[in-house]
Amino acid sequence: MPIPFLNVERRFGILRDYAIGIDIGTTSTKVVLFDERGAAVAHHSKSYPLLSEEPGSAEQNPDEIYEAVVYSLRETVRKSGGLAERIGFISFSTAMHSLIAVDRDGTPLTKSITWADTRSEPYTASIKGSSDAVDLYKRTGVPLHPMTPLFKLQWLKNESPDIFRKAASFVGIKDYILYRWFGEWVTDYASAAATGLWNMHELTWDEEALRLAAITPEKLPAIQPTTFYWETLSETLAKESGLDPLVKVVIGATDGPLSNLGVGAISPGDVAVTIGTSGAIRTTSTSPVLDAEGRTFCYPITEKHWVSGGPVNNGGLAFQWIHDLFQKEGESAYETFSVEAESVEPGAEGLLFLPYLTGERAPLWDAQAKGSFIGLTLRHTQKHMVRAVLEGTILNLYSVYSLIKDHVDDTKAIKIFATGGFTNSPLWKQILADVFQTEVSIPEHTESSCLGAVLLGRFALGETEWLQEAPMETKQYEKVMPNHENQEIYEELFNLYQSLSDAMQDQYKAIHDFQNKPKKESGK
Template sequence: MPMDSANQEVWIGVDVGTTGVRAIAYTEEGTNVCSSEAFYPLLTPHPDWAEESPLQIYEAIEQVVRKTADQLRYKNKELAGVALSTVMHSFAGLDDMKEPLMDMQTWADSRSTGIVREMKKNPELCRSFYERTGCPIHACYPLAKIIWLRENQPELFKQMKYVGSLKDYIFYNMTGQWVIDKSAASTSGMYNEHTLDWDDEILAYAGVTKDYMPPVVSTTYSHPLTDEAAAAMHLPKGLPVVIGATDGVLVNVGIGAVEPGQLSGTIGTSGALRMLTKEPMTDPQMRTWCYNLTDDMWVAGGAINNGGMILRWVRDKICHYGGSALENLDIDPYDLMTMKAEHVDAGADGLICLPYFTGERAPYWNSELRGMFFGFSLNHSRSHMIRAVMEGICYSLNSVMQALKEFGEVKDIRVSGSFTKSRLWIQILSDVLNQPITLPDNSEGAAFGAAVLGFISSGKMKSIADTAHLVHPRRIYTPQDENREVYDELYDIFVRLYHNLQTEFSDITEYQKKI
């Protein structure tokens, strides 16, 4: 017999994203009780820089947790605790009081591209680091960011007493304890996934020691709130805070993709495909990453840099659908763009988009890539460009899929992210991957995944597998045979364009740096 909902225990899952944070209160059955969200700016003071203020982010977290806690009191709900999810690959040097010396570099910050280029001149070193950490050598990882700081801002580097990330900074401010979870540590490029500790050799390569690094704890580790944090967030004193994991791996939990052979697919600002594994998995071609989720579960996958951000670029720069004109007519610009793309046949009449506007992570790990439209002719219109962008992003995910297929049979793909609002886009992904796609009834992903770690920490759930029966299909998309031959042919051209233009990509990147 179901528990009386009025007395049901809830956890607040806090999902700290690239430009905003959501706090969502969940019951054990996955019911969204109430929520709040807030936003903060992404700072780009120089080309290739992408920073955020950790102080602004923490203020936003206080705000959304406070509002959610207030709503729970009105609803007479019992709050058991708060659990955290954060974006990956952040870095800021901290002083001896663990206060930031700088704005925090995000995953999108690629100022260390030159560092990575030099590292890749030593393939043996790159492979050794990758096989130990599960992290390909790339500018997104804190390893490269620390080296950049050491070489370009030596005085600031000397002042740095601790290596900070968004997760340990938030947890320290909430609990007074400076630790980092295994998931966030495993996305740094410096955590040895076999010894389950910071790698001394890699730390030395970066110019730091273990004294700089926070102790590593399980993703279900908890510690009580400080009195100060409790007062600021309108929470009970001593309420447990579960450190949680990173958003990318928690999406699998949140949408119920927790069985062998199940994948999660996401397109939001960026995009990713991920699958669960029982142990750390690396790819002989170094195309994928592998990060920790729980003590006995890992997530192998690949994230692409450029997802919905490219469609937003088309909205603003090509279609000019920004501003208030459409809002005044109650028209969603993305709905209008989807409608225009629906009038174009699969393959966009031979127009191919390489969506590498901000370089690329998986499977190429090349920050020097740039975007392009290939195959333009006079019959092409903005509608063709919209569809080509949707298809190009799916081609990028298909490149990741080819690597993940080598880890095991793909039995089910569940999707989340803003792209799930577009039936056309999900159908294109199904056609390009040649796989059925399940749209689950819970698309919150990381916030619910964090709450699940809270329920596991409190003993209400035994493992992440308990979410399998909580998430149900809303709709299943199947590949359309008439589009398969089109996408196979164009995907082959898409891949060859990448391989044949390596010199040109590098040259245009160097030219753009001089502008």
């Protein structure tokens, strides 16, 4: 049964029922052409480096990203062949929290400072300790963390004052690309929300956040709903892409919320779990959901669709670490490690793993957090440790979910939609189902943010009446059912995990300081 798109436009006798989703990611840009059923029919991607030229920095060349977007778009159009004339619109997804200072001509004065840049940590710490911290979070919906442009602006003002004074505007990477095409500075609600400068209740820039950042609204892009679109391509975009000038361009939203939409987790209470190198858990609601202590994020898809949850630093990265630690030279044994760990009983015989190998965002928001095995005995082996790592990453995600689950509709069973590299491990998928004690659905299509951008675009253009009706007809899912015999084990294990995580938090700074003491010179 096809999706009930209502008003797909026919122009000059041509049905414009195909659409392109563009996802500007941290490591690459992906461009995918979808048909009217949401099936991918052509795609192209191009990667670019993440630059770390000094401690804590994580930057990218904005012009290199622009060229990757243009090239991937042009190649996708080329690969689509005769279908190109049926493309009705382009819609965007983008990675969050980027910041670029530009001059009056729109020329970058800085690289694109990404979410992974931690140089503003001291400025974040000073605000976190103030009485205004929780109020700031309750207005913006963004946990206080160096990832947000709010703190990047404070860092830039103090560390690079000449650039800060010279800058005419402060923008994100998607804003920069759209400016190159349309000559105007504009951003969407979701991208604005990710800056930490946006008031989610008033849908405008937050006065107090701007004061803290020492900027005025004139220094930021104009804010538009995620459903805003340009009626036609600019001359520049038409020439660079090879598309018909009558193609529309939808501003779109950000990658996390759009991933929820793309996998089908859009009805209130639906949960999306992603584990790649890092991970995230997000649930959907019709109004903003906030945590009393500011430990979860809340971003819009539209004014009536909100996504709350949290990102974690340590997902597949933890499995990669334990794999690299134990693998033999020249051997790649992820599958073997996973299969061997299946022979260990749930709970790994009381061995727990706190997966904070690279600090942690949600739920701790502590860049100095450290990973640890707790409960080691002589009977524990490599396979126990592997299972504990896989369980620890899921228990960590469940700890984030526990902060928002009281706001989830408890009149129906939750639905989990899972994506990411972890779905290649049958054991890891089963642990997810068992810890949450619910069915896990894994969509066959992996480019969920690109598809989410297209689905949002169809809603924006009036081709579908309800945002949540679109995904359900487009998906084929693998189903993983929970083993109810493991429910009691994982409930007990989660309580242990939470108490141990809480107990360790007071020690992380001391461990961090000890690990980072200057080394004594030899012989002195």
